Amino acid sequence: MIDIHCHILHGVDDGAKDLAESVAMARIAYEDGVRDIIVTPHFNHGFLTMADVVHRKLEELERELDRQGVDIRLHPGTEVQLVSAAFFDEHRRNRSFALLGRPGTHLLIEQRWSDYDPGTPEIVQRLLDAGVTPILAHPERHPFFRDDPELLPQLIELGLWTQVSADSLVGNFGPDAQRYGRALIAAGHAHTIATDAHNVNRKPNLGAGMAIYEEMAGAAARTELEARMRSIVAG
Protein backbone atom coordinates (compact mmCIF):
# COMPACT_ATOMS: atom_id res chain seq x y z
CA MET A 1 0.00 0.00 0.00
CA ILE A 2 0.96 3.62 -0.38
CA ASP A 3 0.25 6.34 2.19
CA ILE A 4 -0.12 9.70 0.45
CA HIS A 5 -0.50 11.87 3.58
CA CYS A 6 1.89 11.37 6.49
CA HIS A 7 3.79 13.72 8.81
CA ILE A 8 6.72 11.33 9.10
CA LEU A 9 9.52 13.82 8.37
CA HIS A 10 11.46 14.53 11.55
CA GLY A 11 11.65 17.94 13.17
CA VAL A 12 9.81 20.04 10.59
CA ASP A 13 6.25 20.36 11.92
CA ASP A 14 3.99 18.85 14.59
CA GLY A 15 4.68 15.34 13.26
CA ALA A 16 7.68 13.14 14.09
CA LYS A 17 9.90 15.08 16.48
CA ASP A 18 13.15 13.30 15.66
CA LEU A 19 14.69 10.67 13.41
CA ALA A 20 13.97 7.90 15.94
CA GLU A 21 10.25 8.68 15.89
CA SER A 22 10.24 8.80 12.08
CA VAL A 23 11.82 5.35 11.95
CA ALA A 24 9.35 4.03 14.54
CA MET A 25 6.45 5.36 12.41
CA ALA A 26 7.96 3.76 9.30
CA ARG A 27 8.19 0.41 11.10
CA ILE A 28 4.50 0.63 12.12
CA ALA A 29 3.57 1.47 8.51
CA TYR A 30 5.68 -1.42 7.19
CA GLU A 31 4.03 -3.87 9.58
CA ASP A 32 0.67 -2.55 8.35
CA GLY A 33 1.62 -3.41 4.75
CA VAL A 34 2.73 0.03 3.50
CA ARG A 35 5.75 0.15 1.17
CA ASP A 36 5.56 3.76 -0.10
CA ILE A 37 5.00 6.95 1.87
CA ILE A 38 4.61 10.46 0.49
CA VAL A 39 6.00 12.76 3.17
CA THR A 40 3.60 15.67 3.67
CA PRO A 41 4.73 18.15 6.32
CA HIS A 42 2.51 21.18 6.91
CA PHE A 43 2.92 24.26 4.77
CA ASN A 44 1.02 26.98 6.62
CA HIS A 45 1.63 30.06 8.76
CA GLY A 46 2.86 27.98 11.69
CA PHE A 47 5.02 25.51 9.75
CA LEU A 48 6.28 26.86 6.46
CA THR A 49 8.10 23.72 5.29
CA MET A 50 9.89 24.74 2.10
CA ALA A 51 10.50 22.25 -0.73
CA ASP A 52 14.29 22.28 -0.33
CA VAL A 53 13.90 21.33 3.35
CA VAL A 54 11.52 18.50 2.38
CA HIS A 55 14.08 17.07 -0.05
CA ARG A 56 17.01 17.40 2.36
CA LYS A 57 15.16 15.81 5.30
CA LEU A 58 13.72 13.09 3.06
CA GLU A 59 17.23 12.05 2.02
CA GLU A 60 18.34 12.03 5.66
CA LEU A 61 15.42 9.77 6.66
CA GLU A 62 15.89 7.58 3.60
CA ARG A 63 19.52 6.95 4.62
CA GLU A 64 18.45 6.06 8.17
CA LEU A 65 15.72 3.67 6.94
CA ASP A 66 18.29 2.02 4.66
CA ARG A 67 20.75 1.72 7.54
CA GLN A 68 18.11 0.11 9.76
CA GLY A 69 16.75 -2.11 7.01
CA VAL A 70 13.23 -0.66 6.90
CA ASP A 71 12.07 -1.28 3.34
CA ILE A 72 9.91 1.80 2.72
CA ARG A 73 10.29 4.15 -0.22
CA LEU A 74 9.78 7.85 0.49
CA HIS A 75 8.40 10.43 -1.91
CA PRO A 76 8.39 14.23 -1.54
CA GLY A 77 5.30 16.30 -0.78
CA THR A 78 3.70 18.90 1.49
CA GLU A 79 0.22 19.63 2.86
CA VAL A 80 -0.48 23.18 1.75
CA GLN A 81 -3.10 25.08 3.69
CA LEU A 82 -5.24 27.56 1.79
CA VAL A 83 -4.44 30.21 4.38
CA SER A 84 -5.65 32.71 1.76
CA ALA A 85 -5.67 32.92 -2.01
CA ALA A 86 -2.81 35.46 -1.83
CA PHE A 87 -0.75 33.15 0.42
CA PHE A 88 -1.27 30.27 -1.97
CA ASP A 89 -0.53 32.26 -5.13
CA GLU A 90 2.66 33.78 -3.77
CA HIS A 91 4.11 30.46 -2.65
CA ARG A 92 3.06 28.66 -5.80
CA ARG A 93 4.72 31.34 -7.92
CA ASN A 94 7.91 30.99 -5.90
CA ARG A 95 7.71 27.17 -5.97
CA SER A 96 8.06 27.21 -2.18
CA PHE A 97 6.15 23.99 -1.51
CA ALA A 98 6.60 20.47 -2.85
CA LEU A 99 4.03 18.82 -5.11
CA LEU A 100 3.26 15.15 -4.42
CA GLY A 101 5.77 12.59 -5.67
CA ARG A 102 8.56 13.19 -8.16
CA PRO A 103 6.24 13.53 -11.18
CA GLY A 104 4.55 16.46 -9.39
CA THR A 105 1.16 15.96 -11.02
CA HIS A 106 -0.80 16.23 -7.75
CA LEU A 107 -0.91 18.62 -4.81
CA LEU A 108 -2.26 18.02 -1.30
CA ILE A 109 -4.25 21.03 -0.13
CA GLU A 110 -6.03 21.69 3.15
CA GLN A 111 -8.76 24.11 4.13
CA ARG A 112 -8.38 26.51 7.07
CA TRP A 113 -9.95 25.14 10.26
CA SER A 114 -11.90 28.35 10.91
CA ASP A 115 -13.95 28.68 7.74
CA TYR A 116 -14.20 27.73 4.07
CA ASP A 117 -12.04 29.74 1.67
CA PRO A 118 -14.39 31.06 -1.04
CA GLY A 119 -11.41 31.33 -3.41
CA THR A 120 -11.12 27.52 -3.47
CA PRO A 121 -12.92 26.83 -6.80
CA GLU A 122 -10.69 29.32 -8.59
CA ILE A 123 -7.52 27.82 -7.09
CA VAL A 124 -8.70 24.30 -7.97
CA GLN A 125 -9.44 25.36 -11.54
CA ARG A 126 -6.08 27.06 -11.98
CA LEU A 127 -4.22 23.99 -10.71
CA LEU A 128 -6.18 21.75 -13.06
CA ASP A 129 -5.46 24.08 -15.97
CA ALA A 130 -1.76 23.75 -15.13
CA GLY A 131 -2.00 19.94 -15.20
CA VAL A 132 -1.97 19.51 -11.43
CA THR A 133 -4.75 17.57 -9.68
CA PRO A 134 -5.50 19.02 -6.25
CA ILE A 135 -6.27 16.51 -3.50
CA LEU A 136 -8.21 17.94 -0.57
CA ALA A 137 -7.07 16.59 2.79
CA HIS A 138 -9.74 15.17 5.10
CA PRO A 139 -12.83 17.19 4.06
CA GLU A 140 -14.87 14.95 6.38
CA ARG A 141 -13.24 16.66 9.36
CA HIS A 142 -14.41 20.17 8.39
CA PRO A 143 -17.87 21.18 9.68
CA PHE A 144 -18.50 23.53 6.73
CA PHE A 145 -18.39 20.61 4.30
CA ARG A 146 -20.63 18.49 6.51
CA ASP A 147 -23.12 21.35 6.95
CA ASP A 148 -23.41 22.27 3.27
CA PRO A 149 -23.85 19.06 1.29
CA GLU A 150 -23.42 20.88 -2.04
CA LEU A 151 -20.07 22.48 -1.27
CA LEU A 152 -17.72 19.51 -1.72
CA PRO A 153 -19.53 17.89 -4.68
CA GLN A 154 -19.20 21.17 -6.58
CA LEU A 155 -15.41 21.06 -6.15
CA ILE A 156 -15.30 17.37 -7.10
CA GLU A 157 -17.29 18.24 -10.20
CA LEU A 158 -14.45 20.60 -11.23
CA GLY A 159 -11.92 17.76 -10.92
CA LEU A 160 -10.79 17.92 -7.29
CA TRP A 161 -9.89 14.65 -5.56
CA THR A 162 -10.52 14.04 -1.89
CA GLN A 163 -8.37 12.31 0.72
CA VAL A 164 -10.41 10.68 3.48
CA SER A 165 -8.49 9.86 6.66
CA ALA A 166 -8.35 6.34 8.10
CA ASP A 167 -8.71 7.85 11.59
CA SER A 168 -12.04 9.43 10.58
CA LEU A 169 -13.35 6.13 9.22
CA VAL A 170 -12.52 4.21 12.39
CA GLY A 171 -14.13 6.92 14.55
CA ASN A 172 -11.06 8.59 16.06
CA PHE A 173 -12.32 12.08 15.07
CA GLY A 174 -15.83 11.57 16.41
CA PRO A 175 -19.16 10.42 14.98
CA ASP A 176 -19.70 13.36 12.57
CA ALA A 177 -16.38 12.89 10.75
CA GLN A 178 -16.93 9.14 10.72
CA ARG A 179 -20.43 9.48 9.27
CA TYR A 180 -19.40 11.97 6.57
CA GLY A 181 -16.25 10.02 5.70
CA ARG A 182 -18.33 6.91 5.16
CA ALA A 183 -20.92 8.92 3.21
CA LEU A 184 -18.14 10.07 0.87
CA ILE A 185 -17.18 6.44 0.21
CA ALA A 186 -20.83 5.52 -0.38
CA ALA A 187 -21.20 8.41 -2.85
CA GLY A 188 -18.03 7.48 -4.74
CA HIS A 189 -16.45 10.72 -3.50
CA ALA A 190 -13.49 9.21 -1.65
CA HIS A 191 -10.70 9.34 -4.24
CA THR A 192 -7.90 8.43 -1.85
CA ILE A 193 -7.53 7.12 1.71
CA ALA A 194 -4.54 8.10 3.83
CA THR A 195 -3.40 8.21 7.46
CA ASP A 196 -2.33 11.81 8.18
CA ALA A 197 -0.24 10.10 10.87
CA HIS A 198 1.73 12.46 13.14
CA ASN A 199 3.56 10.16 15.57
CA VAL A 200 3.46 6.65 17.06
CA ASN A 201 0.17 7.38 18.86
CA ARG A 202 -1.63 9.16 16.06
CA LYS A 203 -0.03 6.38 14.09
CA PRO A 204 0.02 5.01 10.53
CA ASN A 205 -3.18 2.91 10.28
CA LEU A 206 -3.86 2.70 6.55
CA GLY A 207 -4.87 -0.96 6.71
CA ALA A 208 -7.82 -0.17 8.98
CA GLY A 209 -9.06 2.58 6.68
CA MET A 210 -8.62 0.46 3.57
CA ALA A 211 -10.51 -2.42 5.17
CA ILE A 212 -13.51 -0.13 5.78
CA TYR A 213 -13.26 1.18 2.22
CA GLU A 214 -13.22 -2.36 0.81
CA GLU A 215 -16.07 -3.49 3.05
CA MET A 216 -18.21 -0.59 1.78
CA ALA A 217 -17.12 -0.29 -1.86
CA GLY A 218 -15.94 -3.80 -2.68
CA ALA A 219 -12.64 -5.41 -3.67
CA ALA A 220 -12.66 -4.12 -7.26
CA ALA A 221 -13.11 -0.53 -6.07
CA ARG A 222 -10.23 -0.98 -3.64
CA THR A 223 -7.97 -2.17 -6.45
CA GLU A 224 -8.96 0.92 -8.44
CA LEU A 225 -8.34 3.17 -5.45
CA GLU A 226 -4.88 1.70 -4.89
CA ALA A 227 -4.02 2.12 -8.60
CA ARG A 228 -5.17 5.76 -8.44
CA MET A 229 -2.99 6.42 -5.40
CA ARG A 230 -0.02 4.68 -7.00
CA SER A 231 -0.38 6.86 -10.10
CA ILE A 232 0.49 9.88 -7.96
CA VAL A 233 4.08 8.68 -7.55
CA ALA A 234 4.33 6.80 -10.85
CA GLY A 235 3.35 9.76 -13.05
Ligand SMILES: [Fe+2]
Ligand atom coordinates in the same frame (compact mmCIF):
# COMPACT_ATOMS: atom_id res chain seq x y z
FE1 LIG B 1 -1.94 16.45 7.68
